[in-house]
Every structure is written in structure tokens, then in C-alpha cells.
Amino acid sequence: xxxxxxxxxxxxxxxxxxxxxxxxxxxxxxxxxxxxxxxxxxxxxxxxxxxxxxxxxxxxxxxxxxxxxxxxxxxxxxxxxxxxxxxxxxxxxxxxxxxxxxxxxxxxxxxxxxxxxxxxxxxxxxxxxxxxxxxxxxxxxxxxxxxxxxxxxxxxxxxxxxxxxxxxxxxxxxxxxxxxxxxxxxxxxxxxxxxxxxxxxxxxxxxxxxxxxxxxxxxxxxxxxxxxxxxxxxxxxxxxxxxxxxxxxxxxxxxxxxxxxxxxxxxxxxxxxxxxxxxxxxxxxxxxxxxxxxxxxxxxxxxxxxxxxxxxxxxxxxxxxxxxxxxxxxxxxxxxxxxxxxxxxxxxxxxxxxxxxxxxxxxxxxxxxxxxxxxxxxxxxxxxxxxxxxxxxxxxxxxxxxxxxxxxxxxxxxxxxxxxxxxxxxxxxxxxxxxxxxxxxxxxxxxxxxxxxxxxxxxxxxxxxxxxxxxxxxxxxxxxxxxxxxxxxxxxxxxxxxxxxxxxxxxxxxxxxxxxxxxxxxxxxxxxxxxxxxxxxxxxxxxxxxxxxxxxxxxxxxxxxxxxxxxxxxxxxxxxxxxxxxxxxxxxxxxxxxxxxxxxxxxxxxxxxxxxxxxxxxxxxxxxxxxxxxxxxxxxxxxxxxxxxxxxxxxxxxxxxxxxxxxxxxxxxxxxxxxxxxxxxxxxxxxxxxxxxxxxxxxxxxxxxxxxxxxxxxxxxxxxxxxxxxxxxxxxxxxxxxxxxxxxxxxxxxxxxxxxxxxxxxxxxxxxxxxxxxxxxxxxxxxxxxxxxxxxxxxxxxxxxxxxxxxxxxxxxxxxxx
Numbered sequence: 001x002x003x004x005x006x007x008x009x010x011x012x013x014x015x016x017x018x019x020x021x022x023x024x025x026x027x028x029x030x031x032x033x034x035x036x037x038x039x040x041x042x043x044x045x046x047x048x049x050x051x052x053x054x055x056x057x058x059x060x061x062x063x064x065x066x067x068x069x070x071x072x073x074x075x076x077x078x079x080x081x082x083x084x085x086x087x088x089x090x091x092x093x094x095x096x097x098x099x100x101x102x103x104x105x106x107x108x109x110x111x112x113x114x115x116x117x118x119x120x121x122x123x124x125x126x127x128x129x130x131x132x133x134x135x136x137x138x139x140x141x142x143x144x145x146x147x148x149x150x151x152x153x154x155x156x157x158x159x160x161x162x163x164x165x166x167x168x169x170x171x172x173x174x175x176x177x178x179x180x181x182x183x184x185x186x187x188x189x190x191x192x193x194x195x196x197x198x199x200x201x202x203x204x205x206x207x208x209x210x211x212x213x214x215x216x217x218x219x220x221x222x223x224x225x226x227x228x229x230x231x232x233x234x235x236x237x238x239x240x241x242x243x244x245x246x247x248x249x250x251x252x253x254x255x256x257x258x259x260x261x262x263x264x265x266x267x268x269x270x271x272x273x274x275x276x277x278x279x280x281x282x283x284x285x286x287x288x289x290x291x292x293x294x295x296x297x298x299x300x301x302x303x304x305x306x307x308x309x310x311x312x313x314x315x316x317x318x319x320x321x322x323x324x325x326x327x328x329x330x331x332x333x334x335x336x337x338x339x340x341x342x343x344x345x346x347x348x349x350x351x352x353x354x355x356x357x358x359x360x361x362x363x364x365x366x367x368x369x370x371x372x373x374x375x376x377x378x379x380x381x382x383x384x385x386x387x388x389x390x391x392x393x394x395x396x397x398x399x400x401x402x403x404x405x406x407x408x409x410x411x412x413x414x415x416x417x418x419x420x421x422x423x424x425x426x427x428x429x430x431x432x433x434x435x436x437x438x439x440x441x442x443x444x445x446x447x448x449x450x451x452x453x454x455x456x457x458x459x460x461x462x463x464x465x466x467x468x469x470x471x472x473x474x475x476x477x478x479x480x481x482x483x484x485x486x487x488x489x490x491x492x493x494x495x496x497x498x499x500x501x502x503x504x505x506x507x508x509x510x511x512x513x514x515x516x517x518x519x520x521x522x523x524x525x526x527x528x529x530x531x532x533x534x535x536x537x538x539x540x541x542x543x544x545x546x547x548x549x550x551x552x553x554x555x556x557x558x559x560x561x562x563x564x565x566x567x568x569x570x571x572x573x574x575x576x577x578x579x580x581x582x583x584x585x586x587x588x589x590x591x592x593x594x595x596x597x598x599x600x601x602x603x604x605x606x607x608x609x610x611x612x613x614x615x616x617x618x619x620x621x622x623x624x625x626x627x628x629x630x631x632x633x634x635x636x637x638x639x640x641x642x643x644x645x646x647x648x649x650x651x652x653x654x655x656x657x658x659x660x661x662x663x664x665x666x667x668x669x670x671x672x673x674x675x676x677x678x679x680x681x682x683x684x685x686x687x688x689x690x691x692x693x694x695x696x697x698x699x700x701x702x703x704x705x706x707x708x709x710x711x712x713x714x715x716x717x718x719x720x721x722x723x724x725x726x727x728x729x730x731x732x733x734x735x736x737x738x739x740x741x742x743x744x745x746x747x748x749x750x751x752x753x754x755x756x757x758x759x760x761x762x763x764x765x766x767x768x769x770x771x772x773x774x775x776x777x778x779x780x781x782x783x784x785x786x787x788x789x790x791x792x793x794x795x796x797x798x799x800x801x802x803x804x805x806x807x808x809x810x811x812x813x814x815x816x817x818x
Contacts, residue, residue, distance in 0.1 A: 019057040021082065023048050023067060026090040028721045031780045032069060033236075034228060035091070039063040043337070047228040049259075050236045050817055051780065058231055067091060070101060070199075071125060104201040104221040106450060106505060106517075107173070107210060107399070107436040114507065114515045116556030116568035118204040118611060118626045118673065120144060124225075127194055129724070129773055131242060131787050131813050133249055133274070134190045135197065139220065142202055143689030144673045146708040148800045152247070152277050152320040153353035153374075154187030159204055160630065161669045161695045161707045162217025166576060170211070170221040172344055173436075174383055174403040177214045178428050179458035179497035179527075179580040180490065183636065183661065184705075184746045185800070188407075191348040191379040192222050193326035195240060195253040195270040199223040204673075205628060206574025206607045209519035209554045212454055212501050216574040216605045216630075224346070227266035227332050230259035238817040246789075246809035247321065248275035255328075268328040275321040280795035280807035285765035287753040291797060291804040293318055297359055297416070299370040301352075304471045306417060308367045317803060319354035338389045346381040353377065357751070357802030358413070361590070367416060375410030375425075398437035398452075405430040411489070415652075419469040422486040422652065425462070432456040446509035451502070458497040460580050462490035485535050487586055487651065493530030493542075495580045500524045517556040524549040525577040529584050536651065537586065537595060538644055544598045546583070550575040566613040574605035582636060582661050586651075589745055593656035595643045601663050604633040621678030632667040635697075637705075638744040639664075659743075667704055669695040688714040705746035708799050709735040709764065725774035735764035735799050748800045767796030769805070785813035 023035045031052025038045035039059055048054045059065060061080040068074050072091035082089070100112045102119055112119070120142045122130075132138040136155020140147040146158040156163050164186040169176040171192055181188070200222055207215040236257040243250055253270035279291055295308040296318035311318055329345040358372035383403035389396065407428040414421040434454035441447040466484040469476050505519035527546040531539060554572040561567070578600040587594050609628035615621065641660035643649055649658050671694065677687035690712035695704030710733035717726035737760065740747045753762040771789040778784065793808040 019055060021048075021054055021056055021087050021089055023052045023054070023089045023091060025072075026092045027719075028777065030722070030777060032072065032091060034069065035072075036066075036068045038066055038068070040066075046231055047259075049230070049234050055231050071123060102201065103199070103223065104170075104203055104219060105210070106507065107452070108438055108450065110507075113560065113566065114509070114517075114558055116515075116517060116558045116570045116611075117207070118144070118609070118628075120202040120204070122200045124198050127197055127200075128783075128785065128813075128815065129726070129775060131773065131785055131811055132194045133244065133247075133251070133272070135192050135194045135200075135222070136189050138194045138197070138200065139189065139202070141713075142200075143675045143713070144204060144691050145202060146691075146711060146799065148185050148706075148798060150185055150187070150802045151353060151356040152274065152317070152803055153190065153322045153324075153350060154185075155189050156185040156187060157189060157220060158706055158708055159202065159217035159220075160628065160671055161693045161704060163706050165214055165579065165581065166216040168207070168211050168215040168219045170219060171346070171381065172222070172224055172383065173385065173399065173401045173434070174381065174405070174432060175211070175214075175456065176405075178405070178407060178430050179460050179495070180409075180426060180428060180585075181214070181579065182581040182585065183638065184744075188377075188379075189220070190324070191350075191377060192224075192346075193253075193270045193272075193324070193348065195251070196224045196268050196326060196328045196346075197222050198225045204626075205570065205609055205630070206552070206554075206572045206605045209503055209505060209521045209552055209572070212503075212521065212523055213499060213525065213575055213577050216576055216603075216632075224328055224330070224344075225255070225266055225268065226342070227257050227264035227330055228259055229261065229264050229332060229334055231261050232259075234259040236818070238815065240813065240815050242785075242811055242813040244809055244811040246806040247277045249273065249811070262334070264332040266328070266330045268326075270326040270328075272324045273321075274323070277317045277320045277803065278807050279315050279317060279804035280790055280793045281315060282793045283795045285753070285767070285795070287762070287765070290753040291795065293360065295367065297367060297370045299414070302476050304469060304474050304476050305370070308416070315807070317356065319359050320356055320803065322353045323351040325349050338391070340387045342385040342387070344381065344383045344385065346379070348377075348379040350374075350377045352412075357748070360802070369413055370416045370418075371412060371414040371421065373412055375412060376408070378406070378408040380404075380406040394439060395437050396439055398435060400435045401433070403430075403432045405432075413652075414469075419471065420466055420484065421469060422464065422466045424464045424486065424489045426490060427461045429459045430456060448507045449504070450507075451504045453502045454499070455501070456497075456499045458580075460490055460495045460497070462488045462492055462495075464488040464492070485533070487536045488533070489585060489587055490580055491529040491531045491584045493532040495527070495529035495584060497528075497579055498526040499577075513560045515558040517554070517558075519554045521552045522549075523552070523575060523577075527578070527580065527583065529580060531584075531596075537649070539596060539598065541598060544583070546578070546598075546600075548577045548602045550577075550602065550604070564615040564619065568609075568611045568613075570607070570609050572607045574607065575602060576605075576636075577602045578636065578661070585661075588651045588654075588656055590750065591654075591656050592659045592745060593649050593651045594638065595641060595649065595658055595660050597641065597660040597662060600636065600661055601634055603635045603663070606631045606633065617679065617681075621676070621680065623674070623676040625672065625674050627672045628670065630669045632669070634663050634665070635667050636661050637664055637697075638662075638746075640743070664697065665699040667695065667697040667699075669693065669704065669707070683720050684716065684718060686714075686716045688712065702743070703739050703741050705741040705744045706800065707739065709733040709739075709766075722777040723774070724776075725772065728771050728773070729768065730771075731768045732764075732766060732796070732799065734766040737761055737763040739763070746800065748802060751797065751800070751802050764797065764799045767794060767805075769794055769796065781817050783815040785811075785815070787811045787813075 165181040255268035292314040436452040464486040501523035503521035556570040611626035675689040695707040715728040773787040
């Protein structure tokens with residue numbers, strides 16, 4: 001009996017130990033966290049923790065278990081075959097691009113082999129490796145994406161020659177674009193910290209069927225980090241810290257994840273401090289003084305100086321530093337077997353951000369502005385997302401997202417020799433509700449019908465005022481009693497922008513080689529605005545109401561003639577209805593004053609593209625070529641205008657030329673992107689891209705704005721066990737002067753070198769930049785990242801950017817996971 005008892009005790013102990021599995025990476029033997037383990041009936045699932053361990057007690061011995069992670073090849077095994085004592089599973093990194101999962105193209109999980117659109121994806125692991133200072137820098141590393149900067153605290157992504165309000169930004173299924181997203185350059189992309197991003201996907205081309213208005217150039221979709229439910233209580237924490245030499249950056253992010261059976265929480269707090277940026281010294285372009293800062297304003301909220309200060313180091317770009325705080329809180333609650341609820345809270349706030357291009361602007365041979373800065377940029381997002389799985393004929397699963405956003409912006413400026421400081425404040429409240437639902441029409445999911453709706457309401461409040469400084473011994477001690485009138489940026493009586501839309505999308509595998517995707521969206525927008533003050537401008541109507549409607553469609557084919565080839569074709573249309581910024585903005589730049597045009601109409605895009613993918617090395621390496629043509633109809637552009645029957649107007653005490661957003665007839669954008677990515681062998685990998693874009697108007701024969709020159713990148717990397725290193729090369733061709741649009745002012749030709757002999761601007765010179773990034777995993781808890789960017793300390797500017805790019809930069813990042 002004693003012997004039998006011992007045997008039973010040993011067997012029981014083995015059975016208890018066998019309820020846990022440890023998942024390791026095959027090459028490095030390091031644990032893999034957040035591996036999803038589920039059974040063949042999909043009614044139970046668990047996740048691995050930071051140590052790669054998961055409890056399998058919820059599964060039966062007869063269950064077939066699947067081990068799934070986006071970065072690894074999926075592995076299946078019968079539970080009772082896992083082993084008796086050594087309960088370990090090894091996963092191999094996934095190098096098969098065809099089966100990569102895309103989340104944004106149809107707002108649901110879909111294999112890349114069934115998607116015809118051009119898509120670029122970056123994962124959490126790649127974000128860590130790149131160590132971008134802002135999310136704008138993150139996007140700049142994606143193929144086919146360029147980023148413009150007017151100041152360091154910003155970044156405006158350009159997709160297929162379109163940017164700002166022609167590109168849709170989305171975070172966790174909620175559109176960020178609001179009623180005051182402007183034409184030209186937009187800096188809001190940095191309000192999502194790269195430290196909280198789990199995954200970024202970029203869809204190129206008009207995506208108005210699934211995403212609605214604004215998605216003419218494409219969609220940038222951020223997915224932030226999300227907590228996981230667990231059958232037992234777990235606490236996971238990590239601490240991330242980085243220092244960069246080029247601007248004395250200090251960034252720290254700490255997070256904690258709490259996992260339970262009934263709820264899970266993820267909390268992240270990130271803070272970044274950036275000093276003044278240092279440009280490169282090596283001037284291969286031959287322009288000795290281009291971009292150098294010889295003098296600057298040292299004025300502040302409390303300090304007054306009548307004159308600029310000589311810059312002791314003219315390669316330091318004064319007034320470029322700032323701070324930013326980002327908070328993310330998510331709470332996941334499984335309501336039942338068929339429904340889950342996710343609460344999402346995001347808050348971003350910056351310090352004052354100096355407008356570098358305005359603070360380096362000269363008028364009559366002297367610096368024009370003593371102060372020009374954005375007040376603290378604040379973004380608040382509160383959303384709840386309900387995921388349902390009723391498994392009905394008319395609805396298998398779906399997501400309903402309700403969200404509220406509040407965005408605060410302000411612009412403060414004062415000229416040299418003046419005591420008058422002007423304030424312009426904007427407050428935007430955005431309410432949104434959208435639903436996306438999916439119905440597989442066959443058991444094999446080769447025919448899927450999806451449908452949904454979206455409604456948004458924007459409320460915009462804009463106010464302005466001026467104060468006269470009271471100065472004593474260079475100290476601003478307060479203000480004089482009387483304020484003065486300042487023209488508001490947007491309608492001072494308030495404005496609103498409402499959007500209502502519904503869509504239907506259908507995807508079908510016609511046969512084993514061909515997948516069809518087609519969709520239709522109906523959208524209606526309503527804009528209302530009221531102006532009160534007519535001190536500076538008298539409009540034909542001070543109360544306006546615009547109502548626009550459109551139908552957009554898409555038709556795409558993905559054809560796979562063989563295992564190693566895929567051919568794609570897409571025909572799609574896009575629509576963008578004028579928002580408050582298009583219709584009602586008043587502002588000055590370089591002597592041009594933009595005024596409202598209440599007769600502005602929507603613009604449309606009609607797109608055709610085709611692409612080919614070729615796979616090599618047992619599908620571990622692929623190349624791709626995408627070619628597209630986009631016709632813009634009724635396109636919106638900035639042109640000379642008249643107000644009160646005059647081509648000039650007084651603004652902030654100076655006479656300026658009147659311009660406004662107007663509709664023109666037709667324009668086109670054509671382009672191509674060649675890309676490749678994959679593993680050369682078990683150790684070496686490589687990726688790269690080359691993008692060419694051209695845009696011109698059919699009616700005026702002028703170049704379109706925001707068209708970047710030829711650009712690309714090449715990277716080759718080495719990875720063995722716990723060490724990884726990558727060498728990268730980024731390059732841009734010259735942007736010729738004749739390719740600039742000189743009317744809109746968006747291309748910022750004045751930021752290029754000036755040729756005094758020819759009495760004209762040169763255009764943007766070509767440039768090359770090399771960098772190395774590396775990391776080493778000491779263990780599963782501690783990783784060191786060391787990056788060296790712009791190795792040769794090259795001086796250059798991105799096209800249309802006011803600020804010179806960072807010079808040689810060494811960044812050290814430490815990541816600790818507990």
C-alpha cells in the first residue's frame with residue numbers, strides 16, 4: 001500500500017507539472033511572452049507570461065493546441081503528446097510574408113495573401129530596435145513614407161504625394177482626424193508616443209470604403225499595447241529608458257500589466273525631454289551656411305529682449321527642445337464567452353513647442369518674431385470597445401467602438417520691437433460611434449461579408465485676444481489693463497462638423513488562385529459655422545451650412561498563379577469633404593494671408609494600381625513592385641483670392657496678399673514603390689525600398705505640392721542567438737526648383753539654399769545617411785540597445801522641412817522586464 005501511495009503521488013505530481021508549458025524561441029532559447037494558446041474548438045485560450053509560461057489546465061488531453069504569435073510560425077500539437085516531465089515548446093521566427101496577418105485593411109484579421117492593397121507593417125520588436133524619438137520618426141522608416149518637419153516637435157507623414165488632411169490617422173480603431181486638420185503640414189502624429197505602440201500599419205491609396213473621408217493618400221493605423229486575460233493572477237512590469245546624444249534626449253517609459261481571469265489592466269506612463277537639436281557638420285551639398293542658425297530669440301513667457309542673441313554654435317538649432325508626457329490605461333473585461341469589453345484611456349501633453357521655421361523667418365533683413373510657439377498640445381481619448389461573437393448567420397463577430405476626444409491647441413506670437421502678444425486658442429470635442437461586423441458565408445471563411453457604420457460629431461471653439469506686455473528691466477511683470485482685438489483662426493461664433501456613413505464589403509476566394517474584394521460606402525457630411533467679429537474681414541454670409549454626400553467604391557483582385565507569385569490590382573475611389581480648416585481658417589505665412597472661402601466643394605480621387613510579389617528562398621524572402629495612378633477631381637488647392645474686393649488685407653499690423661482654398665478641375669499623381677524584405681539565410685536578413693512620385697495639374701500645368709523626390713532605403717542585418725545588428729542607408733534625390741509649387745507655399749522653397757548669382761532658390765539637395773542599430777539580450781529580463789545614426793554627420797533637410805535633420809547621434813536604450 002505504501003508503494004502504491006508513492007507511485008500515485010509521483011504520477012499526480014507529474015500531472016500537475018504537465019499543466020504548465022514553457023514556450024521558447026528556437027535559436028536563442030529565450031522565453032516568448034504573449035503567445036496565444038487555444039484549442040481546436042476555439043472555446044478556450046491562454047497566454048504565456050514574461051517567462052514564456054502558460055497554464056494548460058483549462059484544456060483536455062484530447063485537445064489539439066495551437067501556439068500562435070505574429071512573429072513566429074504557428075505550431076500545433078495534441079496536448080497529451082506534449083510530454084510528461086519536460087513540457088517545452090519551441091517556436092521558429094516567421095519569415096513567410098504571404099501569411100502575415102493584416103488588421104487594418106478590412107478592420108479585421110486577414111491574411112496578406114488575400115489583400116490587394118499596398119500595406120506596410122512595423123511590429124513591436126522593430127519599434128524597439130529602431131528606437132524612434134517620436135512616432136513621426138517611426139513612420140519615416142516605413143517604405144513609401146516621407147515625413148516633413150516645421151519644428152522638431154512635429155512630423156507630417158506624406159503618402160503617395162498627399163499629407164495632412166488627405167491622410168487619415170487612426171488609433172485603436174478611432175479616427176484622429178478632426179474638423180481642424182489642415183492642408184499643408186500637420187504635426188498631430190506625435191501625440192501618439194512610439195513607446196506605447198504595439199503595431200503600426202499603413203494602407204496606401206484611397207481607403208474611403210472602409211475608413212471614410214480623408215483617406216485619399218492612405219491610412220496610418222496605430223495599435224497601442226493591450227492587456228491579456230489569464231487564468232491565474234499575474235503581474236508583468238517593464239521599464240524602458242533611452243539617452244540620445246544629438247539633442248540630449250532622456251525618455252523613460254514604465255508600465256505594469258495585471259492579468260486575472262475576470263479582468264486585465266495595462267498602465268503605461270512615458271515622459272520625454274528633448275534639448276536643442278544639433279545638425280550635421282559634413283556639407284556634401286556645397287552650401288556652407290544653409291540651415292545654420294546665426295542668431296536666435298531668447299525671449300520667453302517671463303523674459304523680454306529687444307534684440308536677437310548671437311548663437312555661439314550656429315550648428316545648434318536653438319528653440320527646438322520640448323517635453324512630452326504620454327499616459328495609456330487599458331482595461332479588458334470578458335463579459336461572457338461571446339463578448340469582451342475594452343476601456344481605453346489615452347492622454348498626451350507637450351510643453352510649449354517653438355515654431356522653428358517662424359522663429360528663423362527674416363523680414364527686412366532682421367528676425368521677424370521674438371515669440372512664436374504652440375502652447376501645450378493636449379490630446380485626450382476615452383473609448384470603450386465591445387467585441388461580440390454571437391455566431392449567428394447574419395453576424396458571426398463584430399466590434400462596436402464609442403469614443404470621446406478632446407484636443408486643445410494654441411498659437412502665441414509676438415514680433416521683435418513689439419510689446420503686443422497675440423493668443424489664438426482652439427478647443428475641439430469629438431464624439432464618435434462606429435461598428436464593424438463580419439459574416440463568413442462559408443465554413444472555410446473563403447467568402448466573407450463585412451458591413452458597418454460610422455458617425456462623428458466635431459464641436460470647434462476658437463477664440464483669440466491680444467495682451468500688451470508690462471516690462472521692467474527685461475522681466476515681464478504682467479500685462480497692461482486693456483486687451484486688443486486679434487483675428488481668431490477659426491469662426492469665433494463656433495462651428496461643427498458631422499459625418500454619417502455606412503459601408504458594405506465582400507471578400508471571396510473565387511478559386512485557389514484568385515481572391516476578389518469589393519466594397520461600397522455612402523457618406524454624408526454637414527458643416528456649420530458662425531462668425532461674429534468683422535473687424536478685419538467681412539464675409540458674404542456670417543452663418544453657413546454645407547451639406548455634402550458621396551458614394552465611394554473599391555474593386556480589387558489578388559491573383560496567385562503559383563506558390564511564389566502574387567499579382568494584385570485595385571480600382572478605388574476616395575472622397576474628402578471640406579472641413580472647418582478648409583473653409584474657415586484665417587492665418588498668415590510669408591506675407592500671404594489665408595482667408596475663408598465658404599463656397600468650397602468636396603474633392604475626389606480615382607485610383608488604379610497594380611502590383612506584383614515574388615517569393616524566394618522557400619518563401620523566406622520577397623520582392624514587390626507597386627505602380628499606381630491617381631486622378632484628383634475638383635481638387636482643393638491654395639490660390640490667390642480677393643476679400644472685400646481687394647487682393648490685399650491688413651493682418652497683425654501688416655499688409656498681406658490674400659489667398660484661399662479653392663477648387664480646381666483635375667490633377668494627377670503617379671508613382672511606384674519597389675521593395676524587398678526577408679531572410680537571406682539563417683543569420684543574415686535584408687530589406688529595402690525605392691519610391692518615385694510625380695504630381696501635376698491638368699488644368700494649370702503646375703506641379704502639385706507635397707510631391708517628394710525619389711527616395712529609398714536599404715538595410716542589411718545580422719542575427720544570431722541573442723545578438724542583432726543592422727546597417728541601414730537612407731537616401732533622397734534632388735528636388736529641382738521647377739518641380740516646386742510656388743503658389744501654395746506648402747513646399748517651403750524658401751527653406752532650400754539660395755543662389756545669389758542666379759537670384760533664385762536651388763531646390764532641395766540630394767542626401768545620403770548611414771546608421772547602425774544593435775541590441776543584445778543579456779537574458780529574458782534585460783536588453784541593451786545601442787544605435788548610431790547619421791554616422792558621417794551629414795547635413796541635410798528632408799524635402800519641405802524647415803529644420804535640418806539630426807547630425808551624428810548615439811542613443812543607448814535599456815529595457816528591463818520583470
